Amino acid sequence: MLKIGCHLSLSHGYLAMGETANSIGADTFAFFTRNPRGGKARPVDPDDLGALQALTAAKDFAALVAHAPYTLNLCSDKPDVRQFAEETMAEDLALLEHLPGNYYNFHPGCHMKQGRDAGIELISSALNRIMKPECHTRMLLETMAGKGTEIGRTFEELRDILLSLDDPDHFGVCLDTCHVFDAGYDIVHSLDAVISEFDRVIGLHNLYAIHLNDSKNELGSHKDRHEKIGKGHIGLPAITAIIRHPALRDLPFILETPNELEGYQEEIELLKSLADTEEA
Ligand code: ZN
Ligand code: FE
Ligand code: FE
16 A cells, blocks of 8 residues: 655644645645744654654554755865754654654755765764664655756665665665756656666665655756656656655655645545556
């Protein structure tokens, strides 16, 4: 059974997100742990977090995929920017201890012309300080479109980060379909080859979640502009192949498409019906 949800707003609290997800047919979801531009987290309300944890268990949700603020940069050329990213992520992981067993997804960072290797070194050393052995959350590095100096445009860059981690069992990868397409991986014409490539370089055992987005731009554009499902250059046939693929279909799928709730509900319904067809 396809497990799918969308990005939701935390503005009414944690339980409210679970209820909203449930009401639109979702059985996982994503949220920003705080204002995506950084800033302070909302005060921790353990009862609210506990209520969400109970709801997701009762409704048999797949793992949730919390998203770090996308402005954080673990490999900035500015030490205070790196420090802020590191502190924010550590604080988010402490918060997520109230929701054990879920994922915390983040953009690896932009090396700001320090070079790929220097960036990777800064990212992995920060992750080694952030992750504690007792943590109950898995951190997921996201595949990136390769805008500017973004790290994570190639599977090799993510592999090199994973290889430098002291505690790789606490980490994994979240594959964003718009990002890999924009990065130049042709999931439209060669899905099997891209998945084999991922397996060869990173290993499919390291893949834990999918951001399911169409793309406003062409293969290899390095743009990162998400489009509604079936309305972009990836298109519905390729997206259907992705949700049905044996290597992917049991993972949680998160929509980050430009939609309000109603649009998300329609996409979830459509994708659930497309995923089911094959099993029938
Ligand atoms: Zn992201
Ligand atoms: Fe994404
Ligand atoms: Fe994106």
